[in-house]
Amino acid sequence: MASQPVMGTVARAEHAAGWSLVFASWLIATAATLGTLFQSEVMKLPPCELCWYQRICMFPLVVMLPLALFPFDARVVRYALPLALVGTVVAFYQLLLTWGVIPESIRPCTQGVPCSETQWVWLGFITVPLIATLAFAAISALLILTNRKTRS
């Protein structure tokens, strides 16, 4: 790491924590990406429209976050966090649709695969929109934390 600037002990600890947080975000983003690809490409379940908007927010993170890991660049939060937040909003909106909190009449996608219809349910409550919401929220939280830890 000869090219790295010389860091103090505190700075190095912050740097290590930030790296781990971004790495964890990448793990979640990649697992989510592979999970959704598994459903559409292996299980051949057609993705609904809202799923595509969430994919638009999730897929870039898989490529973008590792770029900030080698070498570590905390500024990635600036670029990745908006995607994660938009994804959280869309996923949560779909979650509300599946729960029936948002009424049918203002559903955006009546053609094709209805977004309020869940393809499968685990243990009675775990659905894809729920996992997506949790994944986006977790990535957002980790990135905000990265920002806190590395802000100097």
Next chain:
Amino acid sequence: MKRSTLFVIALLVLLGLFALGAVVYQRGDAGAEAAARNQILLGRLHAPTIGAPDARVHIVEFLDPACETCRAFYPFVKNILAANAGKVKLSVRHAALHPGSEEVVRILEAAKLQDKYWPTLEALFASQDRWTVNHRVHAERAWPYLQGVGLDMERLKKDMTSPEVAQNLAQDTADAKALGVKMTPEYFVNGHPLTEFGDKQLLRLVQQEREKAYP
């Protein structure tokens, strides 16, 4: 551990899980869920069905009476039914893809109301090249060939324009679209589509489903 090593290992583990999952999923009941979904669309009660009602292997064929390949495959499918009597049944749904063949489908649907579906279908297939020229259907030319079937022609003509026939036509068209039927004949065996078209492929799919249904 070096960070780059950690990253590469994590990436490989995730990709490995994906590949392993794909292999396990495909080796398990391939497309079982999709087949179950298809079954809902395939199991329409109005579809004419031949074979033992309690047969556990159900072939659903989307056909167009004006389609030459449908005619060519018809004896082959009947042979499959004969060779697996009691175990395999056949339902026919209509996909009037040839210009003008909707009129002929109406004849078939109306004939079904007189319990003469199968003899009518066979009479139409036997005379197909007389009323279909260069893939254009001339339904009026089919009439003389229906004489031997023993249909009540007055009733047939009336039924052809009945709401029931119209509804069955619309249902078949809607289901064909939902199932992605773009050519005829298209076969589904217990909900599984024929992935590669051919007589051997159809026979293999039927045998595969028969082994599952009658172990």
